[in-house]
Amino acid sequence: MSSNWNEPWTNSEGMSHREIVERIANDPGIRERVEATLAEDPEVQEGRRLYAEAAGPLLAELQQLVPDLEAINHKLEGVGDLYRVQVRHVDEDGNETSRRPLDYRAAVPVLLEWLPKVRYAPLAEDIVSALSAPFAKKQARPLLLRLFRESLPVENPQRPDNTAYFREQLRWRIGETLGKFSDPTVADDMIELARDPSFGHARSQIVNPGLAKTKDPRVPEILLDLLEDPTVAPAAAQGLGRLRHTPAQPHLERALHSTDENLRYQAKKALKRLT
Incomplete structure (x- = not known):
């Protein structure tokens, strides 16, 4: 993650990383060229082997739960296909008329069952990303709150020395989803997690936008306190701006000299x- 983690990365055409990945996933011509390049990279191929080994039974189960996959004749290569691959509609001349995401609501219970058992870091991240869809909020949030607190013991055999990084990255991804799913019903949870320094940078998205979305009257003062916590101070500043909390002005002015x-x-x- 870059230092400006809150600013979406874009390429020279103004496309975000996610848009680029979706374009590759949905354009057969681009996919073919990319695949030809990746086929020559032994590290990529080993990563794919490890992923297939970890995810094989899950992918087989998911394939049967998402009718859209059969409709577009697509075989899942990874859990990420659920949120990257799109259903495209074309007219009689072959021109695209519309597109929409896959409807994988029926897969959510299976993803929730698998997530706590997964130990391969890339697969766990893919599952969390799939569970970040709005329709998964009600079912996924209780488990994600628990796993954020506990931290899944994931690893990546290709990077055995970076285990701590992969676990922190997964916790950050879970925190990102919890920030999206935040609302007044989980105010106490969001406040507890945001104020716990042991969770470090992983709680950034809980601090913002998570705290503001709780609409809890305690939040402005908590954000002011978190301005003094270097791991989440940028997120706290964002949250104060989101709330337009005018008493924060002198605190934010001091932060300009950080x-x-x-x-x-x-x-x-x-x-x-604020102005």
Whole structure:
């Protein structure tokens, strides 16, 4: 993750990373060229072997639960296909008239059953990303709250020295989804997690947008306190700007002199929202 983690990365055409991945997944010509290149990379091929070994039974089960896959004649190569592959409609001349995401609501219970048991980090991340769809909120949120607190013991055999990083990255991904799913009914959970320094940077998306979305009256003061926590201070500044909490102005002005470039950037943006 870059220092400006909150700013979506775009390429020279203004496409986000997710848009680029979706374009590759849904354009046969591009996929063929990309596959030809990846086929020559032994590290990529070993990663695919490990993924297939970890995910094989899950993918077989999911294939039967998503009718759209049969309709478009697509065999799942990874859990990420659920949110990347799209159903395209064309007219009689072959011109695309519309497209929509796969409807994989029926797969959510299976994904929830698998997630706590997965130990291969890339597969676990894919499952969390699939569970971040709005329709999964009600079913997924209780488990994600538990797994954020517990931390799944995932690993990647290709990077045995980076186990701590992969576990932190997965917790960050879970926190990102919890931030999306936040609402007043989980205010106490969001506040507890945001204020616990043991969760480090992984709680960034819980701090913002998660806290603001709870609409809890305690949140402005909590965000002011979190401005003093270097691991989440940029997110706290964002949250104060999101709330347009005018009493935060002097605190944000002090943050403009921080040695943290991202905090300075977020404080500047937040101050603009206060005026």
